[in-house]
Amino acid sequence: MKRSERLVDMTKYLMERPHTLITLPFFAKRYGAAKSSISEDLAILKHTLANNQDGILETVAGAAGGVRYIPFLGKNHAEDYLSDLASRIEDPSRILAGGFVYLSDILGNTQDLRRIGELVATRYAYDDIDAVMTVETKGIALAQAVARYLDVPFVTARKRSKVTEGATVSVNYISSSLARVSKMELPTRALKKGAKVLIVDDFMKGGGTLTGMEELVKEFEGDVAGICVLCEADFDKEKLVKNYLSLVKISKIDTAKKLILAEPGNFLNETDFDRF
Amino acid sequence: MKRSERLVDMTKYLMERPHTLITLPFFAKRYGAAKSSISEDLAILKHTLANNQDGILETVAGAAGGVRYIPFLGKNHAEDYLSDLASRIEDPSRILAGGFVYLSDILGNTQDLRRIGELVATRYAYDDIDAVMTVETKGIALAQAVARYLDVPFVTARKRSKVTEGATVSVNYISSSLARVSKMELPTRALKKGAKVLIVDDFMKGGGTLTGMEELVKEFEGDVAGICVLCEADFDKEKLVKNYLSLVKISKIDTAKKLILAEPGNFLNETDFDRF
Numbered sequence: 001m002k003r004s005e006r007l008v009d010m011t012k013y014l015m016e017r018p019h020t021l022i023t024l025p026f027f028a029k030r031y032g033a034a035k036s037s038i039s040e041d042l043a044i045l046k047h048t049l050a051n052n053q054d055g056i057l058e059t060v061a062g063a064a065g066g067v068r069y070i071p072f073l074g075k076n077h078a079e080d081y082l083s084d085l086a087s088r089i090e091d092p093s094r095i096l097a098g099g100f101v102y103l104s105d106i107l108g109n110t111q112d113l114r115r116i117g118e119l120v121a122t123r124y125a126y127d128d129i130d131a132v133m134t135v136e137t138k139g140i141a142l143a144q145a146v147a148r149y150l151d152v153p154f155v156t157a158r159k160r161s162k163v164t165e166g167a168t169v170s171v172n173y174i175s176s177s178l179a180r181v182s183k184m185e186l187p188t189r190a191l192k193k194g195a196k197v198l199i200v201d202d203f204m205k206g207g208g209t210l211t212g213m214e215e216l217v218k219e220f221e222g223d224v225a226g227i228c229v230l231c232e233a234d235f236d237k238e239k240l241v242k243n244y245l246s247l248v249k250i251s252k253i254d255t256a257k258k259l260i261l262a263e264p265g266n267f268l269n270e271t272d273f274d275r276f
Numbered sequence: 277m278k279r280s281e282r283l284v285d286m287t288k289y290l291m292e293r294p295h296t297l298i299t300l301p302f303f304a305k306r307y308g309a310a311k312s313s314i315s316e317d318l319a320i321l322k323h324t325l326a327n328n329q330d331g332i333l334e335t336v337a338g339a340a341g342g343v344r345y346i347p348f349l350g351k352n353h354a355e356d357y358l359s360d361l362a363s364r365i366e367d368p369s370r371i372l373a374g375g376f377v378y379l380s381d382i383l384g385n386t387q388d389l390r391r392i393g394e395l396v397a398t399r400y401a402y403d404d405i406d407a408v409m410t411v412e413t414k415g416i417a418l419a420q421a422v423a424r425y426l427d428v429p430f431v432t433a434r435k436r437s438k439v440t441e442g443a444t445v446s447v448n449y450i451s452s453s454l455a456r457v458s459k460m461e462l463p464t465r466a467l468k469k470g471a472k473v474l475i476v477d478d479f480m481k482g483g484g485t486l487t488g489m490e491e492l493v494k495e496f497e498g499d500v501a502g503i504c505v506l507c508e509a510d511f512d513k514e515k516l517v518k519n520y521l522s523l524v525k526i527s528k529i530d531t532a533k534k535l536i537l538a539e540p541g542n543f544l545n546e547t548d549f550d551r552f
Contacts, residue, residue: 004283011288048285049288051281055288102463110430144421151386
């Protein structure tokens with residue numbers, strides 16, 4: 001196979017398997033090419049990604065070595081996307097009763113989910129994460145997008161028992177928007193004991209739901225590797241969680257004046273983009 | 277930029293934007309290259325995908341022309357994957373009370389979702405589809421995976437009202453597993469009037485939930501472009517829907533004997549794979 005064809009296939013193959021180590025002998029066999037040629041191909045791939053600041057090809061040396069494609073976006077890409085997203089969120093027709101914001105169009109748009117997934121995966125690219133966790137319903141799209149770019153499974157806690165998941169572990173938490181004690185649960189087999197879990201959700205007001213997920217992780221004897229939300233309502237009361245990241249911060253909603261103000265959240269400043 | 281670098285970037289760019297028309301002048305400008313060089317690049321991309329039977333690069337002629345990357349898998353890939361999936365589903369530890377099957381691990385595995393998404397998108401690649409619809413909770417992962425490869429939005433019907441979605445349209449349907457009338461709803465703004473909708477779900481027993489989604493599509497004056505489920509319980513009663521596709525068919529569950537039998541569903545025979 002010619003270099004040009006190898007490069008097409010190699011790019012596709014690696015992009016479909018983020019964070020997965022692919023050995024040089026594997027590629028050499030797949031293309032019937034010398035390892036030295038494969039190394040040259042990979043060098044081209046690596047600097048093309050680096051030039052565009054939209055991915056890292058990590059070389060792992062040694063006998064068990066190979067390469068790994070790390071989805072990773074440069075700071076410019078992050079700033080551009082989050083500014084655009086924040087301005088789209090400022091559309092007053094998004095305002096719903098109770099200080100909520102309609103985001104289902106964004107959470108159902110696969111191009112937005114790709115961008116959001118790549119961004120969150122950039123932040124946690126070099127952290128040790130076994131699974132992404134969210135709670136039904138709207139966080140699922142986000143969890144799936146992030147998990148895809150980190151190449152880990154994602155699990156969904158439920159607020160109501162379902163017969164189709166078998167035995168579950170359940171916790172109680174204070175739902176701050178409802179000001180009452182709620183329950184959420186996860187199938188026993190969904191998470192390994194001691195797992196390092198990245199918690200994600202679509203919208204954060206007081207943070208009560210996030211504390212529920214923290215509790216669940218504890219019940220599985222796991223560690224919370226991070227908490228990241230798409231949108232944070234910053235005008236709302238004090239938060240029940242600390243050390244969370246938000247992609248977008250909504251600083252004001254005025255239902256009467258039909259006004260909503262949004263800007264990029266603390267995600268931008270809390271992420272180390274200098275890895276290229 | 278050299279051809280080798282162009283090919284890497286072009287492959288990535290097109291893969292990230294399935295079904296989207298990209299013009300030759302766009303690529304020519306992006307790479308500072310002649311249109312004739314870009315055409316040669318695209319020819320390499322096209323035959324590499326065709327040789328691997330894992331994608332189609334469609335050329336659109338004329339002034340408004342360009343190329344479009346269509347996620348599309350060959351029949352061999354489909355057979356291999358669905359046989360493997362069916363055999364993994366035959367694991368007796370998946371059997372749950374009530375003839376249900378634990379599938380959350382598969383629906384939370386991003387590599388499975390990629391494969392499933394590509395497969396379903398292969399079947400509907402040349403159909404006219406505006407949106408993918410599912411119902412909470414477990415169908416969401418599937419809807420998102422399929423929508424991603426068809427480049428359309430996905431919408432999630434809910435079984436319970438939520439304050440965070442604004443005005444909704446609701447329908448009643450007979451839930452066959454519960455043998456009672458249930459309700460599901462979709463935000464008014466989630467779907468355009470007259471939309472052509474592909475309905476997907478994770479698991480089908482009697483098909484009652486699917487009829488609910490058909491009703492919802494009707495309420496939006498839309499058309500059902502297709503119905504596709506991941507798993508069909510074939511041993512169960514008569515189905516309430518017709519013309520559905522299933523990726524995997526579960527022909528038997530014996531709780532006492534700890535036995536579950538699964539095989540590829542009618543999807544394989546109902547899909548035209550000869551498009552390369």
